[in-house]
Amino acid sequence: MDKTYNPHELEQRWYSRWEQSGCFMPSGQGEPYCILLPPPNVTGTLHMGHAFQHTLMDALIRYQRMRGRDTLWQVGVDHAGIATEMVVTRQIEAEGGKRDDYARADFIDRVWQWKHESGSTITRQMRRLGASADWSRERFTMDPDLSEAVIETFVRLHEEGLIYRGPRLVNWDPVLQTAISDLEVVNSDEQGKIWSIRYPRSDGRGDVVVATTRPETLLGDVCVAVHPDDARYRDLVGQSLELPLTGRQIPVIADDYVDPEFGTGCVKITPGHDFNDWEVGARHGFAPINIFTPTATINDRAPARYRGLDRFEARERVIADLKTEGLLIEEKPHAMVVPRGDRSGQIVEPYLTNQWFVKMDQLGQLGLEMVESGQVEFVPGNWINTYRHWMENLQDWCISRQLWWGHRIPAWYDDDNNIYVGRSEDEVRVRHQLGDDIVLRQDADVLETWFSSALWAHSTLGWPDPERMAAEGFDRYLPTSVLITGFDIIFFWVARMIMMTGHFTGKVPFEQVYITGLIRDSHGQKMSKSKGNVLDPIDLIDGIELDQLVDKRTSSMMQPHLAKRIAKATREEYPDGIPAFGADALRFTFTALAGHGRDIKFDLARCAGYRNFLNKLWNAARFTLMNVGDATLPVPAEGELDTLSRWILSRLDRTITEVDEALSDYRFDLATRALYEFVWNEFCDWYLELSKPALQEQAAARDPATARATRHTLARVLETTLRLLHPFVPFITEEIWQRVRVPAGVEADSISQTRWPQAAAPDPQAESDAEWLKAVVSAIRSARTELNLAPGKPMPLLIEEGSPADLARLERFGDLIRSLARLAHIEPADDRHDPATCATALAGELRMLIPLAGLVDVTEELARLDKQLEREKKGLESVARKLGNERFVANAPADVVEKERVRRGEHENAIADLTERIERLRHVDASHTPS
RNA sequence: GGGCGAUUAGCUCAGUUGGUUAGAGCGCUGUCUUGACAUGGCAGAGGUCACUAGUUCAAAUCUAGUAUCGCCCA
Structure with missing residues (x-):
């Protein structure tokens, strides 16, 4: 196996083999x-x-x-x-x-x-x-x-x-010249204008003022509406108005739809070009007047001077004419919602056509x-x-579209426009007994x-x-x-x-x-071509050079003037382009980010992190394969497994359970996190390291049973982990699995044909041994780095104090501790060791000393111990506060109280140890300080 | 205006039926090229859980309100 994980080559290899199989x-x-x-x-x-x-x-x-x-x-x-x-x-x-x-x-x-x-x-x-x-x-x-x-x-x-066919207002895209559904309309907030227009009363006794954002539609007005309870206009209802520019007379009607608070409380009603007005018109028996052609130019229903004008030109002309006639009162800016077609981006017209509806x-x-x-x-x-x-x-759902590409509506018309619906023209003819002399044409x-x-x-x-x-x-x-x-x-x-x-x-x-959730860019912005922040998943898999990426983001744009800014932003965000992460890393990133009910800010750093994770997995596999050989390993007999192998298997079983539980709730994020932590923080960081001493030639010769058990466990854990990871990262797991299946003794052609692992009961005894071991090793390592002790140099460890259980475990795991904490030897402390030349490490009740070659920096060691003491005191304080509260002791569940008591004991112990140690050091410090 | 959601470390996010000193990744600091891995090891710093009030022995978690942001609908 290569030293580093290279997704490109191996991913190419597997897919076609899977598909063919x-x-x-x-x-x-x-x-x-x-x-x-x-x-x-x-x-x-x-x-x-x-x-x-x-x-x-x-x-x-x-x-x-x-x-x-x-x-x-x-x-x-x-x-x-x-x-x-x-x-x-x-x-x-x-x-x-x-x-x-x-x-x-x-x-x-x-x-x-x-x-x-x-x-x-x-x-x-x-x-x-x-x-x-x-x-x-x-x-x-x-x-x-x-x-x-x-x-x-x-x-x-x-x-x-x-299903029925009928004339209805639909959302009409005048550029694509087809109806589109409500859902294909995007309502965009835009800055427009609103105009106040005077409609004179036909009897010459004044006028009413209406406000509109679409003055050109007045050509299709059928009436003006006021609210029935609006006292201002009570006498107006039923009166007639002169519709400007058209010479038509229209009535004033009363309808609840009108909001008396908005504008003047008078609303022009254009049933042919507004959905709300359509309803109002229908209630009052007005026939809609359609003033547009299918391309939204003014048609012949309007006065001659407007015919043929585009809807926006018509607006200008209408406004100009109203001004001339002194009917335009006011024009002011107005924030409004404009309906646009999601495909064409054009303003959609409510438009009267015959359509099919469900x-x-x-x-x-x-x-x-x-x-x-x-x-x-x-x-x-x-x-x-x-x-x-x-x-x-x-x-009702408008299902017809004025297009060519799609399922043609199975309806036929005769010359009298009678409609016949059927599975085919033949069926229609038979069912309706239409002879060959009757010409049928299918709905277009x-x-x-x-x-x-x-x-x-x-x-x-x-x-x-x-x-x-x-x-x-x-x-x-x-x-x-x-x-x-x-x-x-x-x-x-x-x-x-x-x-x-x-x-x-x-x-x-x-x-x-x-x-x-929705995938957004790393800043939480929606990805869109016009923002130039789109990531192509294939680019994340294969990588892409900066120049190519810039080209991709700035070519064939709807708004070319944005290109320069997008190019600049892209060059800043990805100065080196995008590296190739591989499909597996991309997949793992998606699943790791897939929490519930949240949009996802997609950050390349996460993707890189998971690529690194796969590299870690790759190298753990390399290590395992180096150590297990090519042949199928013998399965250790019952009772032959060493404690640490039992521990990692127990952790593996818990991981299986966690993944199963997470997936049953669609918590992909929790599933991948459990796997990530298991692989990296347990298997790689600890088990692999713990296996090294057991696999050493001399150790293996001395204790062949443990060496055998360790080898088998390495292979078994790796193989099982690959199966757990396979749904998320199929390629790399297949690649590695093919190499480990023989040592692990699994029979299948492909990991995708293997069975999902079953969790066994955990092993609490082995887990507690391993946790103790990890705590001891970590305590020693911390003490060493915090005091800047040469990290590579083996040092002796002195055991000052510990429980009988500690001492028994020291006996069992001493060799491993020596190896992982880089110790020369472990021995009981005695009077020969001057505390002034030692650093202290605590793990539970176990008190350990690290004797140093020269003088320890007493001040530094004191500071370190003080810090630990502070931490313990804070902990004790919070526990004591709880236990001092009678109502807590009385009301909280017994196990919670008991847990607090245990914690109190632990804190008290640690404080006693630290205090004593600090006292002794201070004493030494004083005697060493030159006067 | 109605509805839904969010607010936890510099950034991105976990945090289950309320119960350790609130966790992880990235980034940051120090250190180490030790025979799986520098795409790495070891160690470390970093949080007034948006705010206010309430419920409770106990609140990141429950309730109400406030603020800010986002989305959907009108």
Whole structure:
């Protein structure tokens, strides 16, 4: 083995071997354990959030696979309607073509071509990360069988009256020219303006003033509303106003919606271009007036001088005209919330179109019940509040999109615009007895991507085809075990899956939903291209040069003027680029940071720390392998194990229990921490060091049983630890395991096929011996360094005082103490030793002296002992305070009181020892001080 | 405005049903190249647990309020 751990080379080696061996496929044996991958966008590349969540999923899958569960990790990607069209359109434009050159069918061909050539970037990247998914079952939402599920769902929902088509206000992206869902709208706080406009009364008796942030929409106003209780305007209700610039007369109505405190208490109502106004208009029987074309230019419903103007030009023109007519009263800055499309970044228009909707009352009720009843559980549990709030305020779901790429809506129209819904045109014709003479045209729109993702749980398991369902294990794997995802798609996807799978199968899609935090940069900022703080997980695995990183962060930006600042910040933060940490270190970092309910500030220093940890593991393995040889080691007989081997095995068993408990609560952070501490602080720092004396040639000759037991324990602990670590760091554990499996006597081809370790009962006797030994060694080491005693030079140790138990342990472990504390020999103290030439070390009741060659610096030793004394006094004080409190003694549980009593004894003892020692030194000090 | 969360060492975070002198990693200080590892060893410094009040024999932990920050919804 190399002296240092080199992730790059070894990680390349293992993945394809695993995949080829088929060990990621469900075994079909044991209790099923299934995880659905939230299908990433086919145009996407792996970002930190994916890498994080995939790591958690993979850790769980590998863990459960090793525990004998029948694991299925269902992976795949979704077809991402808008995003994919944008990518392919850009590709066409880069070739000098135009999207308009393409007919629908040809464009879709291009999309498929693109999909086959470059649509699997993210799945390749998932393999780099070590994702142990069953790739043979990978699905794409546009696959024929998944498409069949989509059509079937649409048709059935329509038959049940849960899907309807109708004119409604939707969020319209005038650039992409499609409807988008509420969830795809980002509300951004922006500085805008608000205008006060005078609407004259038709009877010439004054006017009313309305305030608006969108003056151009007055062209579509149908009325002005006031609050029914507003005394100021009581006589105005029912009167008519002259709508400026249009020559139209509009009435004043009364409606509760109006807030009399806001502005003048008069509100213009534009049902065609505002969601709230739509409601008001509907209540009062007004037909909405749509003044925009699909690209948000003014249409023919408006006066001629505005037609054809873009919405922003129209605003300028309207304001100018109002000024001219003396109807503009005021213009002032106004903080407002602007709705923007999350894909295009453009301001979204509430826009009146015919769209398809899914009714949400019945489905929403079902979705709520499935969670309220506990069939689906959120982890952490408080996410149920978010879910509940949304489910109780559901709007009907707009599922149609004015795109080409996606599942085409299975609805046909005849020349009279009668709608026929069915699985195919043929089915429609048969069912409705439509002869060949009747021309049918299919609806041009497609379903939004989330409609197909909502079916992910049951459609990937073969639904609705009974044969496929049997083959895929529908009954076996549904409900799946746990869904791991971010809070941001609870509504987009989680809720919709619960509703759809629940409605069509009567089952929940998953039993638990683990909601992860968000990965932020080391300063707590959200990662985004425009901030230039994005980290690419692949760069953390492979490393990246500074210049390349700067290029990556500043190329193809939406706002190129930020490039300079981003380049500068990047050069400051990563002066040497990013080193290669390897996939394992990245995975370990993610799991170590994965606490509950918290966002994660991703710090490269943590990643480096865990890379170092893996290097430590690597070297512990090197040491072990150097000492255990190539052959299978004989298993020591019962009773042949030395105390320290029993100790490390006991600690190992406790670690197994800790990891099991942590993982059952999804506390990945606690699981990895237990492993980190065990490997570094117990196995490496102590057991390895303690094994060295036993393995020395002379010692081994003298005590071959202990040497044998030690060798076997080294191999056994290392092998078991590798299995415990494997779900988190699959590559390095496989690499090392292949070398240690023979000495450890384990039969399997790959660590991923081994079984998860079972914890045995701990060994308290061995643990207490080892703790004593560690305390003694640490006390001696502290004394030596604090007094600047030559660290390398062997020194004698004198035992001044100790309990019979101490003396017995000294007898048993003397050789080890000598070795670890670098002592020449250990012997009882006697009168020959002048305390002035000794340093003191305390471990429990054991009082030890380290005689020094020359004069000890008495002042320094006094200071050191004083410090210890202070510490002990403080401890005693707090204990005494408690025990002095009658109510504490009376009320606290007996074991707590007893514990305090024991502690009091220990403190008193230490204080007595230290005080005596200090007294003697002071005495010496005085006699040594030249007068 | 409503809801959720956070505030613990210089930084990033643990801290379970209240019960040692509140822990870890990184960073920092000192020291050591000893045959696993300098991506390291050994030793050490560093905290008024945001603030206030309350409950309790006992509060980082429970309750109420305050402050600051973040997210979601309107």
